[in-house]
Amino acid sequence: xxxxxxxxxxxxxxxxxxxxxxxxxxxxxxxxxxxxxxxxxxxxxxxxxxxxxxxxxxxxxxxxxxxxxxxxxxxxxxxxxxxxxxxxxxxxxxxxxxxxxxxxxxxxxxxxxxxxxxxxxxxxxxxxxxxxxxxxxxxxxxxxxxxxxxxxxxxxxxxxxxxxxxxxxxxxxxxxxxxxxxxxxxxxxxxxxxxxxxxxxxxxxxxxxxxxxxxxxxxxxxxxxxxxxxxxxxxxxxxxxxxxxxxxxxxxxxxxxxxxxxxxxxxxxxxxxxxxxxxxxxxxxxxxxxxxxxxxxxxxxxxxxxxxxxxxxxxxxxxxxxxxxxxxxxxxxxxxxxxxxxxxxxxxxxxxxxxxxxxxxxxxxxxxxxxxxxxxxxxxxxxxxxxxxxxxxx
Amino acid sequence: xxxxxxxxxxxxxxxxxxxxxxxxxxxxxxxxxxxxxxxxxxxxxxxxxxxxxxxxxxxxxxxxxxxxxxxxxxxxxxxxxxxxxxxxxxxxxxxxxxxxxxxxxxxxxxxxxxxxxxxxxxxxxxxxxxxxxxxxxxxxxxxxxxxxxxxxxxxxxxxxxxxxxxxxxxxxxxxxxxxxxxxxxxxxxxxxxxxxxxxxxxxxxxxxxxxxxxxxxxxxxxxxxxxxxxxx
Numbered sequence: 001x002x003x004x005x006x007x008x009x010x011x012x013x014x015x016x017x018x019x020x021x022x023x024x025x026x027x028x029x030x031x032x033x034x035x036x037x038x039x040x041x042x043x044x045x046x047x048x049x050x051x052x053x054x055x056x057x058x059x060x061x062x063x064x065x066x067x068x069x070x071x072x073x074x075x076x077x078x079x080x081x082x083x084x085x086x087x088x089x090x091x092x093x094x095x096x097x098x099x100x101x102x103x104x105x106x107x108x109x110x111x112x113x114x115x116x117x118x119x120x121x122x123x124x125x126x127x128x129x130x131x132x133x134x135x136x137x138x139x140x141x142x143x144x145x146x147x148x149x150x151x152x153x154x155x156x157x158x159x160x161x162x163x164x165x166x167x168x169x170x171x172x173x174x175x176x177x178x179x180x181x182x183x184x185x186x187x188x189x190x191x192x193x194x195x196x197x198x199x200x201x202x203x204x205x206x207x208x209x210x211x212x213x214x215x216x217x218x219x220x221x222x223x224x225x226x227x228x229x230x231x232x233x234x235x236x237x238x239x240x241x242x243x244x245x246x247x248x249x250x251x252x253x254x255x256x257x258x259x260x261x262x263x264x265x266x267x268x269x270x271x272x273x274x275x276x277x278x279x280x281x282x283x284x285x286x287x288x289x290x291x292x293x294x295x296x297x298x299x300x301x302x303x304x305x306x307x308x309x310x311x312x313x314x315x316x317x318x319x320x321x322x323x324x325x326x327x328x329x330x331x332x333x334x335x336x337x338x339x340x341x342x343x344x345x346x347x348x349x350x351x352x353x354x355x356x357x358x359x360x361x362x363x364x365x366x367x368x369x370x371x372x373x374x375x376x377x378x379x380x381x382x383x384x385x386x387x388x389x390x391x392x393x394x
Numbered sequence: 395x396x397x398x399x400x401x402x403x404x405x406x407x408x409x410x411x412x413x414x415x416x417x418x419x420x421x422x423x424x425x426x427x428x429x430x431x432x433x434x435x436x437x438x439x440x441x442x443x444x445x446x447x448x449x450x451x452x453x454x455x456x457x458x459x460x461x462x463x464x465x466x467x468x469x470x471x472x473x474x475x476x477x478x479x480x481x482x483x484x485x486x487x488x489x490x491x492x493x494x495x496x497x498x499x500x501x502x503x504x505x506x507x508x509x510x511x512x513x514x515x516x517x518x519x520x521x522x523x524x525x526x527x528x529x530x531x532x533x534x535x536x537x538x539x540x541x542x543x544x545x546x547x548x549x550x551x552x553x554x555x556x557x558x559x560x561x562x563x564x565x566x567x568x569x570x571x572x573x574x575x576x577x578x579x580x581x582x583x584x585x586x587x588x589x590x591x592x593x594x595x596x597x598x599x600x601x602x603x604x605x606x607x608x609x610x611x612x613x614x615x616x617x618x619x620x621x622x623x624x625x626x
Contacts, residue, residue: 001525002507004514010502294498297455299487299516299561302479385479386455386486 004304008311011284022280023320025273026366030324032266034362035335035352038328040259042353043339043346046190047251050347051244053191055133056101056217057226059242060091060233082212083239091216094232096224101129103215104204110174113162120174122197124204124213133219134193142167142184148200154184158194171197178207190348258342270366273320274373281313281377289384296386306382313374314367321366325359328352402565402597403429403452408461408471410447410620421447423620424461431564434591434598436608439617445601446569448617452599453492453567454485465489466564487516491558491566495573497550499542499557505529505549506538509556518561528556532586548579555586559596566590568600572607584610 012019062081085102092100104124111117127148131137140160145152155165160182165171169182180199188194205211220226226245233241285292292305300308328335335352410422421444429435429452437445451458454470454477462472470485471477477485499508510525529535532552537545542553551571558566568587572580588610590596602608616623 002503002510002514006507007500007503007511007514010500013502290496291498291500294492294494295511295515296479296483297486297490297492298512298557299483301483301515304515387450 004308005311005315008308009315011288012312012315015284018280018283019316022273022276022316023323025276026317026320026370027324027327029266029269029273030321030362030366031328031331032262032269032324033365034325034328034354034359035332036259036262036266037358037362038332038352038354039262039335039339041358042349042351043255044252045353046347046349046351047248049349050191051248053134053136053189053193055130055135056099056219057244058218058220058230058233059244060087060216060218060236061214061240061242063238063240081238082210082214083216085211085213087236087239088213088216091218091233094229096220096226096229097218098221098224099129099132099219101133101217102126102201102213103130103217104201104208104210104212105214106204106208108174108176112174120197121195122173122199122204124201124208125198126201130198130217133217136189137193138187140185140187142182145183145200149202149206150183150200151178151180151203152183152200153180154186154198155182156186156194156196156198157188159197160185162195173207176207192348194348270369274369277313277316277370277373278377280316281309281374282380284312285309285377285381285384288381292381292384293386296384302382305384306378309378309381310371310374313370313378317367317370318363321363321370324366325354325362329354329359400431402431402433402466403427403599404464405452406462408448408451408463409459410444410451410456411459420620422451422458425620425622427615427622427624429565429597429599431597432591432595433613434588434611435600435613435615436611437599437601437615437617437622438603438605438608443617444620445617447620448622449567449569449599449601453490453565454482457482487512487561488518489564491561491563493551493554493558493566493568493571495570497542497547497554497574499550499553501542504539504541505534505545505553508542508553509560511557512560516561521561524560524562525556528559532556546579547575548582551575551579551583552586555583555590559590563596565597565599568598568602570601570603572602572604580604580607 060083062083088100088102091097106122106124107119108122109117110120113120127145131144140157142154144154153171155163163171165182165185167182167185170179171182172179180203186193199207201213218229220229226243230241230243233239295305332352332354336350339351340346404427406426408422408425409420412419412421423444425448437449439445450456451463454465457476458471460474463470465485500511503511506525506529509529513521513525526535529538532555534549534552534556537549542550545553555566566587571587572583575583584607587598587600591598598611600607600611608614614625616625
């Protein structure tokens, strides 16, 4: 016997090139759609991970542009002004605060870095509090400094790779010509920490001849009201508060325009593909008017014909949709590279994250829109009368 | 579907009027006739005489403008009753098998799949095995896995006949079944139809231009200007 599914699928094979072109259209739409949705999810997850990996939710620094400071910090630069170290205890005493850590960010020009030199970012950190903020740090080699005055350095994964450093090597702080011994190299974190060189806070203060700090990292208690703390910190004179939630929102706002554009393109691609589906199925119905009429003389009800034609749409959309999702998964890394080239700032890790849930969601969207497109041709086919198929005169 | 008196179809004053602009054309003009179970009735006549229209009405492919039609004693059309597409489909699938001049086989389905096609939509109880039985009976077993494009016109019509009979209809309606065939193939199809009528007792209603085919039936009805004149 033959099933209705077999009849529908064999009908599609009649005009192979037309069916193939329609399938390609659906496949491309599906590819764009799932990649875009994957980017939406992946970018936000990666950004969240980067920010969560900061270890603290708020930073307090001397007044200046907070985003510039945050960006500089993320990129290993220094804040614009300095804070008295006594401020650390004052902030730590607040009820919402779980932990605080003082940081001195310094940037030195290194003539040997890259082509024509570059900025080397040094983080002066407090051995007692900073590692606790970064529990996910794992050492590839060595460990933290012996004490908070040691002339030692811990290098991020990329910083060590770039300079080809091993534990035990000596590095020279640019501009200052102070030697530091590399005592630890971190595993890759996929964040900006990978490019940073960590030095004990007191050591960096001594090297820079500064007894202050640039930043206080604040980790808020689990159920504390972060906005309330933020507002209270804004009251501090000459202090600026950078909330990573705000930073995240700002970055998300910046990319939302690009995201909307891509989404519009995806929707247009989807619509074009669906017009292709309507065209293919409608043409196929018009070419088979007589056959459809004959099916009705055989006992097929209008609803049978409707579902037969609808099944053809379903097959086209399923095959095209699955192929597009498959391509998106296979070429996710390529999409990742392209997105990184386009965006001014991209967090570490996977930017286009496609999982089974997202794949199923995309397939559901493709099938939903496809089935909607198939209604008209299927309805038209269902209305064909047997007599339409009989042309011989009597 | 037949009653005890053996009447398959009974038409009384069947009329079909078409409108072409303001002009009214009586394609069928008050035809009354009775077709009994096991009859082989041939309709002949010039083009435009109304033979196909009459067979379409008898085969419940469309509603008449007026008149009555009983099917095995059951009133189908009459008293101005208009049947919808679903009701007509139910009657057709229970009673009729149709074959046409152009075969209308699905080109992407094999011979066997084409014969089995009606069963995908409606299957009468007890028709299991009919596909292979009919293919064997019509000498098409060796072609069952071929596509329609790979067989001759005569073979295509045999496949169409098998497809029309797969749900064991009471009446086979054949509209110019040999119109696209050469003399030899036409004769073969004629023999198949005669055999089905004689050995299986199948009621056959056939429209034909071919005088040799028309003579195969036990009854010959000539159509002229929408009216039926029995001459056989």
